Amino acid sequence: MLYLIGLGLSYKSDITVRGLEAIKHCSRVYLEHYTSILMAASQEELEEYYGKPVLLADRELMESGSADILKDADKEDVAFLVVGDPFGATTHTDLVLRAKRAGIPVEIVHNASVMNAVGSCGLQLYNFGQTVSMVFFTDSWRPDSWYDKIWENRKIGLHTLVLLDIKVKEQSIENMARGRLIYEPPRYMSIAQCCEQLLEIESDRGTKAYTPQTPAVAISRLGSATQTFKVGTIEELAEYDSGEPLHSLIILGRQCHELELEYLLEFTDNKEKFKQDVISDQEYFKPAAWVPPTEDDSD
Numbered sequence: 001m002l003y004l005i006g007l008g009l010s011y012k013s014d015i016t017v018r019g020l021e022a023i024k025h026c027s028r029v030y031l032e033h034y035t036s037i038l039m040a041a042s043q044e045e046l047e048e049y050y051g052k053p054v055l056l057a058d059r060e061l062m063e064s065g066s067a068d069i070l071k072d073a074d075k076e077d078v079a080f081l082v083v084g085d086p087f088g089a090t091t092h093t094d095l096v097l098r099a100k101r102a103g104i105p106v107e108i109v110h111n112a113s114v115m116n117a118v119g120s121c122g123l124q125l126y127n128f129g130q131t132v133s134m135v136f137f138t139d140s141w142r143p144d145s146w147y148d149k150i151w152e153n154r155k156i157g158l159h160t161l162v163l164l165d166i167k168v169k170e171q172s173i174e175n176m177a178r179g180r181l182i183y184e185p186p187r188y189m190s191i192a193q194c195c196e197q198l199l200e201i202e203s204d205r206g207t208k209a210y211t212p213q214t215p216a217v218a219i220s221r222l223g224s225a226t227q228t229f230k231v232g233t234i235e236e237l238a239e240y241d242s243g244e245p246l247h248s249l250i251i252l253g254r255q256c257h258e259l260e261l262e263y264l265l266e267f268t269d270n271k272e273k274f275k276q277d278v279i280s281d282q283e284y285f286k287p288a289a290w291v292p293p294t295e296d297d298s299d
């Protein structure tokens, strides 16, 4: 059996009882180690907690060697651990399909994901549109296909969850070109960098999917002891020191419900200003007021 087990958001003990019991009878345990990190537990701490070795599965292993992970999984139990939920903002469908093709039964053990835990900032999950990912820009690569998705979400009033790039085990272009297996230190995008990139692309495109004054919510270290929420305009959050990773950002949609706004006001010292920012931003997308037809119109 191949078990895909969600670890939850932060602590080693966030794993579910069913997940922990499955690990106990697995002969190999892999930890997916390139789309997210378990903020409050190291590999060693997990090994001690589970009482067995934990093998790190980086992008290379997943792309080139998922056969290693599936080896003998038709005869013994193998666990593949994913921070958050195995299907929350990461697609491990490829591994599941490969397992099924090889006749290996698969069991999924779900857990909390950033995709649902963001609701703890007070915004309602059913008011969210498409989620987008913001990658680190380089001198020659500044992808912005996310811009159109934010635009679509905002047109119909919905909030946008922006997930921020992390680079856990990357080679520099030079090391890659020379075939040297030397890796750069891990990098995690901050809220400020994400907001700067948002502002750069808005200024290039100029079609006002959002403006520097659009309200947003910075979410840091969700589910950990130092979880923090901060609200402000995109321009203000471009100056915000968000501290240790992990971070996500929500760009507010036009339909910000009264209760949602009341909850968000807890995350600013300047409540009146934020309220005004939300009202002004909503005005921009408001449809024209309905005017009842006159007798002349009906002729």
Ligand SMILES: C[S@@+](CC[C@H](N)C(=O)[O-])C[C@H]1O[C@@H](n2cnc3c(N)ncnc32)[C@H](O)[C@@H]1O
Residues within 6 Å of the ligand: 009, 035, 036, 082, 083, 084, 085, 086, 087, 088, 089, 090, 112, 113, 114, 115, 162, 163, 164, 165, 166, 219, 220, 221, 222, 223, 246, 247, 248
């Ligand atoms: C590709 S997603 C993986 C999601 C994960 N499988 C899950 O279900 O939560 C990773 C990104 O989600 C966001 N994220 C994940 N956990 C987070 C947390 N605890 N607090 C804030 N952002 C988080 C970060 O932007 C991070 O780079």
